[in-house]
Amino acid sequence: MFKPISISFAPNFEKDDTVLAIKLLLGMVSYSKLNSSMTIFQKEFSDYFGGRHVSLFSSGRAGLCYALKSLNLEHEDEVIIQAFTCVAVPDAVLWAGLKPIFADIDKQSYNFDLKDLKKKISKKTRVIIVQHTFGIPAQMDEIKAIAKKFDLYLIEDCAHSLGGMYKKEKFGTIGDLAVFSFGRDKMISCVYGGAVITNRNKIKNSLLQQEKTLVMPPISFIRQQLYYLIIYVISLPFYNIFLGKLFLWFAGKFELLSRAVYKKELYGERPSFLAYHLSPYFAPLLLQQFRKLSRFNKHRKNLSRFYIENLKLDLEPLPYIRIPVKVGDKNKVLLLAKKKGIHLGNWYRGPIDPPESNNAVFDYKKCITAEHLGEHTINLPTHINTALSDALKIVNFLKEIKYEKS
Numbered sequence: 001m002f003k004p005i006s007i008s009f010a011p012n013f014e015k016d017d018t019v020l021a022i023k024l025l026l027g028m029v030s031y032s033k034l035n036s037s038m039t040i041f042q043k044e045f046s047d048y049f050g051g052r053h054v055s056l057f058s059s060g061r062a063g064l065c066y067a068l069k070s071l072n073l074e075h076e077d078e079v080i081i082q083a084f085t086c087v088a089v090p091d092a093v094l095w096a097g098l099k100p101i102f103a104d105i106d107k108q109s110y111n112f113d114l115k116d117l118k119k120k121i122s123k124k125t126r127v128i129i130v131q132h133t134f135g136i137p138a139q140m141d142e143i144k145a146i147a148k149k150f151d152l153y154l155i156e157d158c159a160h161s162l163g164g165m166y167k168k169e170k171f172g173t174i175g176d177l178a179v180f181s182f183g184r185d186k187m188i189s190c191v192y193g194g195a196v197i198t199n200r201n202k203i204k205n206s207l208l209q210q211e212k213t214l215v216m217p218p219i220s221f222i223r224q225q226l227y228y229l230i231i232y233v234i235s236l237p238f239y240n241i242f243l244g245k246l247f248l249w250f251a252g253k254f255e256l257l258s259r260a261v262y263k264k265e266l267y268g269e270r271p272s273f274l275a276y277h278l279s280p281y282f283a284p285l286l287l288q289q290f291r292k293l294s295r296f297n298k299h300r301k302n303l304s305r306f307y308i309e310n311l312k313l314d315l316e317p318l319p320y321i322r323i324p325v326k327v328g329d330k331n332k333v334l335l336l337a338k339k340k341g342i343h344l345g346n347w348y349r350g351p352i353d354p355p356e357s358n359n360a361v362f363d364y365k366k367c368i369t370a371e372h373l374g375e376h377t378i379n380l381p382t383h384i385n386t387a388l389s390d391a392l393k394i395v396n397f398l399k400e401i402k403y404e405k406s
């Protein structure tokens with residue numbers, strides 16, 4: 001009754017996931033089961049992508065960093081990324097010893113503005129990272145042709161888009177490599193985790209070398225991620241009567257929970273988890289979540305269709321991670337919704353999110369559309385814990401305010 005409608009409070013987890021997290025914390029899952037879950041996950045994920053090699057990492061950003069390192073480029077070579085992204089992306093480029101170059105995005109698709117992408121190519125460009133933002137397919141034919149013409153690697157950042165398609169091809173199978181995030185509010189989740197896939201043998205061998213440099217995470221890191229499921233299950237039913245909020249605040253304050261982005265990352269510094277393997281303790285959870293993917297995506301697509309039809313949005317019904325909607329005063333709309341117990345999303349709040357990120361570290365040059373969209377885009381939830389009745393409340397709320405249909 002006191003549970004808010006929310007886009008980012010443990011969006012992917014269901015009862016069986018919390019029960020599993022408790023069992024993992026209590027040591028009720030044998031080490032051989034942990035290891036076999038890891039092997040099975042890797043095999044099923046690989047099969048899903050037509051037998052591509054799968055390397056697992058502590059996060060999507062670690063995956064992106066090691067994917068770039070596996071290409072053996074020269075220091076300060078340039079990597080074109082799209083503005084309107086998470087700081088994790090330019091950070092990963094810096095950590096790999098390379099230079100992020102921001103290209104602007106298109107107002108409708110939230111993906112590369114092809115004209116600006118071409119403009120940003122220089123003699124030092126080696127890689128394009130394409131991000132299917134919100135699960136909206138990027139113009140892959142055109143981007144692939146650009147990469148081919150200038151002899152550039154093409155990496156697909158699929159943090160928003162596990163299971164989506166471009167024409168008849170799965171996202172992640174079009175570029176040379178693809179990176180996935182299993183972060184707390186991604187398509188599936190083990191709170192902190194990521195994967196890189198490729199079908200290039202040389203890159204695969206290089207990725208395996210990168211993996212050898214990693215260490216197992218400490219037990220404190222493992223506990224933090226597993227606590228996340230339990231703490232949210234306890235807090236959410238009491239969120240609207242303050243008790244839940246207080247409990248979450250304490251959990252954060254006493255570091256029972258990890259942060260999605262650490263302060264040092266806002267300045268391009270490396271977080272400690274960059275050096276970690278994906279822990280086998282997360283494997284049973286990840287495997288359980290992956291086996292729910294088709295149900296999750298069916299739900300995402302159904303809710304997307306509901307929003308699109310009722311709000312007359314100019315979008316195809318697809319399994320979006322979130323539905324972007326453009327409004328006037330974003331902060332005011334988010335606050336108004338919050339007062340009604342509806343916590344909508346703010347991806348992204350600018351060309352590099354969070355806005356506290358130090359743009360100078362990333363040598364960010366103005367991308368006008370990304371900045372505009374950062375000021376005016378809110379997001380609607382499509383995750384499995386959003387009921388149709390919640391979506392109806394969101395639709396009714398939005399109908400009372402002004403929003404753009406395209």
Ligand SMILES: Cc1ncc(COP(=O)(O)O)c(C=O)c1O
Nearest residue numbers: 059060061086088159181182183
């Ligand atoms: C577009 C995009 N790519 C990559 C990442 C990095 O994923 P992770 O949080 O697992 O490091 C994020 C993160 O939040 C993201 O939004």
